[in-house]
Each structure stands twice: as structure tokens, then as C-alpha cells.
Amino acid sequence: MEDILIASSSQQPRQLSAEEIAEIEHEKTLYPDNKAVGLEALKIVQKHQGWVSDESLLAIARYLDLSVADLEGVATFFNLVYRQPVGKNVILFCNSVSCWIMGCEGVRSHINKTLGVDFGQTTEDNEFTFIPVPCLGDCDRAPVMMVGEDLHRNLTNDKVDTIVASYRAEHQE
Amino acid sequence: MVENPLTKNIDMTRPPLVLADYVSNDGYQSLHKIAGGMEPEAVLEMVKDSGLKGRGGAGFPTGLKWSFVPRGEDSPRQKYLVVNADEMEPGTFKDRLLMEGDPHLLLEGMLIAAFAIGASKAYIFLRGEYTQSFMTLSKAINEARDKGYLGRNILNMGFDLDIILHTSAGRYICGEETALLNALEGKRANPRAKPPFPQVSGLWGKPTIVNNVETICNLPGILTYGVEWYHKLTKGKDHGTKLFGVSGKVKNPGCWEMPLGLTIRELLEDRAGGMQDGLGLRAFLPGGGSTDFMLPEHLDLPLDYEDIGKAGSRLATGTMIVLDDQTCPVGMVGNLMTFFSHESCGFCTPCRDGLPWVDAIFRDLESGKGKESDLEVLREHVDYMGPGRTFCALAPGATAPLGSGLKYFEEDFKEHIAKQRCPYRH
Numbered sequence A: 001m002e003d004i005l006i007a008s009s010s011q012q013p014r015q016l017s018a019e020e021i022a023e024i025e026h027e028k029t030l031y032p033d034n035k036a037v038g039l040e041a042l043k044i045v046q047k048h049q050g051w052v053s054d055e056s057l058l059a060i061a062r063y064l065d066l067s068v069a070d071l072e073g074v075a076t077f078f079n080l081v082y083r084q085p086v087g088k089n090v091i092l093f094c095n096s097v098s099c100w101i102m103g104c105e106g107v108r109s110h111i112n113k114t115l116g117v118d119f120g121q122t123t124e125d126n127e128f129t130f131i132p133v134p135c136l137g138d139c140d141r142a143p144v145m146m147v148g149e150d151l152h153r154n155l156t157n158d159k160v161d162t163i164v165a166s167y168r169a170e171h172q173e
Numbered sequence B: 001m002v003e004n005p006l007t008k009n010i011d012m013t014r015p016p017l018v019l020a021d022y023v024s025n026d027g028y029q030s031l032h033k034i035a036g037g038m039e040p041e042a043v044l045e046m047v048k049d050s051g052l053k054g055r056g057g058a059g060f061p062t063g064l065k066w067s068f069v070p071r072g073e074d075s076p077r078q079k080y081l082v083v084n085a086d087e088m089e090p091g092t093f094k095d096r097l098l099m100e101g102d103p104h105l106l107l108e109g110m111l112i113a114a115f116a117i118g119a120s121k122a123y124i125f126l127r128g129e130y131t132q133s134f135m136t137l138s139k140a141i142n143e144a145r146d147k148g149y150l151g152r153n154i155l156n157m158g159f160d161l162d163i164i165l166h167t168s169a170g171r172y173i174c175g176e177e178t179a180l181l182n183a184l185e186g187k188r189a190n191p192r193a194k195p196p197f198p199q200v201s202g203l204w205g206k207p208t209i210v211n212n213v214e215t216i217c218n219l220p221g222i223l224t225y226g227v228e229w230y231h232k233l234t235k236g237k238d239h240g241t242k243l244f245g246v247s248g249k250v251k252n253p254g255c256w257e258m259p260l261g262l263t264i265r266e267l268l269e270d271r272a273g274g275m276q277d278g279l280g281l282r283a284f285l286p287g288g289g290s291t292d293f294m295l296p297e298h299l300d301l302p303l304d305y306e307d308i309g310k311a312g313s314r315l316a317t318g319t320m321i322v323l324d325d326q327t328c329p330v331g332m333v334g335n336l337m338t339f340f341s342h343e344s345c346g347f348c349t350p351c352r353d354g355l356p357w358v359d360a361i362f363r364d365l366e367s368g369k370g371k372e373s374d375l376e377v378l379r380e381h382v383d384y385m386g387p388g389r390t391f392c393a394l395a396p397g398a399t400a401p402l403g404s405g406l407k408y409f410e411e412d413f414k415e416h417i418a419k420q421r422c423p424y425r426h
């Protein structure tokens, strides 16, 4: 846990962008208090920045007048709030029971071998971060993973190769 | 007569029906019926009479739950409806189908529920990973708003409803209804003490009903076609139809709407096509990862809350996970323990400390380091983390596959220890 210490006050908050502020202001209209907006703001910042740095967290806490420690507590609780930098694409790989029965471990080792990363790691070219995720709710088409916002089903090693190549190609354009 | 009210509009080979098409297939009729002069009490009575039980896992009667919401002049003015769309139970894939296949059905159901309990604001607590559901629901909400089915003074009946689509940031415990409320309020998602129950003091301290997606999707049919029609749907003791799923090594895994009360065999063999060639059925979890294993000898039991309960398990989400005879049962239970251990919220000791311990033992068993004493430790944990010993139902949920697994697969556990390896690995 060393590198995810509570955002220290010695750090300077990042300047939130106009876009981020506009989206946070919109969320404010949907919830009766700022506390509830805090989690939304974390997600908004992550959408724009890729992850939530200490500087961003501090900025949100200041902007919404929330306790830094409370917001940090929320940020670290949720699986989908990234407190460390991630690659351009996050692979959320289901390793729950139905996918396990259908052989996801084999696909995992294939990714491990071909991309050189295991769970929690980012590829050297910063293209993919590989993260396990509980059941993605598509168990009848297991094994399953998401890359970014897209779901990929009935995975095989070959299929994974094609998927990986297509994301790489996208970024070379 | 409509026989598949939950899926009658669903065809996953095309996008879901847009509002106009949904309306032309009896959609939003219930709303017009209510606008024609139904009181909230009458709606509540219909839902009570229908016998609908919650489809989120616990099977609690929906009408009864609603009736705990304070009503009348001196009750709090703000009340909330929250739809639990956090679907994260391993092996469960039914709410996604409803939200991506027919989003207006959920919205129509929400209008009915909100009207009955007097809520003017409703949140859909949607799993963050369900990006496709987010898109279909957002689009449907906009359509309904443009049409005047959402917003202020709906159909001139003095009833307002706003629906807010909230996406979660991922933790299984958020599906527990009081943890869900904390998550919606922007707090860490630890469960809350009950009482007070959410029906009396829930979201921001206001009366709140939390219902599962599928539960809500039952409502339009009940209101539109009536209680008598609803009672004719079932083939068993519990009312209505339900989504049933099968995953694992069967020929045709999938999710289907079936009347309650058909046999497990009809689901497994007729719908899912039976086991893949060359494989036998060893056991199955009838309703997601936190239910007890059942055996082939149970195949002729009806898919009903009570009958599955009598066999020592729970119907729960109705999505069955099948274990074949060439997959390691110890590995399967171990996989579930890793999940539960990771998803423990850490609030109470038996769960926070017990699940990682259990998980570690399973890793030892897998890697050939199992000890004779391990089985006893595992058995003790079934007791330590059982119902009534922990703050919420997550840990007892974990003990369901663990306890029944220890009972039914004892030989496999012993073999792992005796051979100091997993005998299923070649």
C-alpha cells in the first residue's frame, strides 16, 4: 500500500479542467449533497485523465469541500477507481466461477505470455493494463473480458490475439 | 394470452424496441390505467395479491416490503425508489438481458413502483461495467422523458418522477441493499445496521424501497393484464415467470424465461441441451455463487423457492452454474472463495479474517500443500461465518457452496491432501 498513501497536504491540487467542472456541476443537480457527488467526480476525473492521481483527488476534495481522508477512503474502496496510472486500454478479465469452469485460466496464461503482463500490470508500451474483475454477467458466453467499454465473449487464445491486434492498430492510426 | 411477459419484446439480434414500438405492444398501458383513476393503495394491493417475490436473491414478497413504507399526511414527503442493477453474483446474467433487451419494461415497472410507494425520485444503481446497459437505459430514459412519461405531472395525474441512472464503481457488496444506499450517498459501501430498515429510513434517511431489476420488470404485466392472468402463469407454487440461466459445460448455455415450478431437468436438459458430449453432471449451484450445491438426484424438483429450499439450497437468482465430472470441485469452490474473500467489505471479523484464511487453505490444497487438519478448519469456518454470525449476508453466502461442497465432495478434498496435488490436473 506504500504508494497509495492518503493524499498528503504537501501536494498541490491539480487544476480541474472546464469540462470536468461542467460535468461535476451537472452531477450536483442529481444528488442532494456533495458527498454523493464525490464518487461521481472521481469517475469524471478518471474518464478524462485515465486515473485519479493524488493531485486530482485533492482538487476534487477542495472543489466539493469534502474531507480528503473520506474521499480517499471512497476512492480506494471501489475496484473501478484507479489510484495508479493505467495503460491506454484496461483489460477487465473475468476470473469468476463460470469463466473458470470454461477455461479462463488458459486464456489468462496466454495473455500473460503474449503481452508479458499478469494481473495488476501494464504492458511496456503502455497499451494495456490487465486487471481481474468479478463475473461480468455474460456467463453463458464464457470466458469473457472487457477491453475499455467493449465486451468480448467466448474467448479463445486466437480470439484474444485478434482483439489485442485490433486495439494496437487503432492506436497507430 | 401473454405467456412470457419479461421477454416478449426481447430479441438480442436487433436493438431493443424504441418507445413507439414498445407502446404498440401494450407498453406503458399500466401507466394509462393508473392515470385512469387508480390510487396507490390499489396498486399496492394488486402487487400483494400477485404473490410476486423479490428476484434479487432473498425472495421476499414485494408487496409486503412496500407496505412498510410510511404513508399518509405526516410521513416524510421525500421517498425514494432504488433499482438494484448491480448484478455481480458470480454466475448471474439475467438483469443484463432485461436492461439491454427491453429497457422500457424496467422504466414502466419503476413508474408503477414509485407511484405505489409515493416516490418522486428513483435511482437505478447500475453496475459500472455494464456499459451497454448504460447506453440502452439512457436512451430509453430520454425517450420516456420526451414523451411525458417521466418528469413533472405525468399524464396530468399530479405524479412526478425523475429517474437518475447511477453507475457504480465496482464492489460486490454494493449489491447488498444497505451497502448500496451508502454507495449512492458517496460513502464507503459498508452495510448498515438493521433496524431501521430502508423502507422507513433509507437513502439520506428517507423511506426507500430497493428492488431488483427483474422484480420491477414483473410489474407492468401484473398491472396491465391483471392478477388473475399473473396467477395462471405458474406451473408451481410461486407465482409468475422467472429468468433462468445455465452456465458451465452444457451444450447450449443461456438464459430463458420460464414459469416458476417447472423441473430443474426441464431447464438443464430441454433448454440448456444437457451436458456436453463426453461429460457427466456432477453437481450444480441452482441460483448463483452463494447457493448450496445440489446433485443429479435433485433434477426432478420444481424450480420454486420452497422446493429448492427444502433440498437445502436456494433458488436465489435462478442462474444455475453446472459442475461437470471432469472439472475439479475443490477448484470450483476455491474459485468462489477467492471471489468472496476479495469482495468482503472488511467490516466484521469473521468475514474479514475468515474468508482470506479459507482462501489460503484452498490455494494450499491446489498447490499440493494440503494438511489433514485443513478440512476441520474449513468446517469450522462454515460455522463461524454462518447466518447470524456476521453483519451482513455476504459471508453466509460464501458458506453455502463451502459447506455443501465439503459435504458432497469430501472424497475429492481428501484426495487432494493424500496425493498432495489436484487429481484433476493432467
Ligand SMILES: Cc1cc2nc3c(=O)[nH]c(=O)nc-3n(C[C@H](O)[C@H](O)[C@H](O)COP(=O)(O)O)c2cc1C
Binding pocket: B053, B054, B055, B056, B057, B058, B059, B060, B062, B065, B084, B085, B086, B087, B088, B089, B172, B173, B174, B175, B176, B177, B178, B210, B211, B212, B213, B215, B216, B392, B393, B394, B397
Ligand atoms: C453481498 C450481497 C450482494 C447482493 N447483490 C445483489 C445484486 O447484485 N442485485 C440484487 O438485486 N440484489 C442483491 N442482493 C440482495 C439485496 O440485498 C436485496 O435483497 C435485493 O436487492 C432486494 O430486491 P428484491 O426484493 O426485489 O429481490 C445482494 C445481497 C447481498 C448480501
Ligand code: SF4
Binding pocket: B173, B191, B343, B344, B345, B346, B347, B348, B349, B351, B352, B390, B391, B392, B393, B394, B395, B396
Ligand atoms: S459479512 Fe463481510 S461483507 Fe458483510 S459486513 Fe461483514 S465483513 Fe462486510
Ligand code: FES
Binding pocket: A094, A095, A096, A097, A098, A099, A100, A134, A135, A136, A137, A138, A139, A142, A143, A144, B090, B091, B092
Ligand atoms: S463468471 Fe465470467 S461472466 Fe460470469
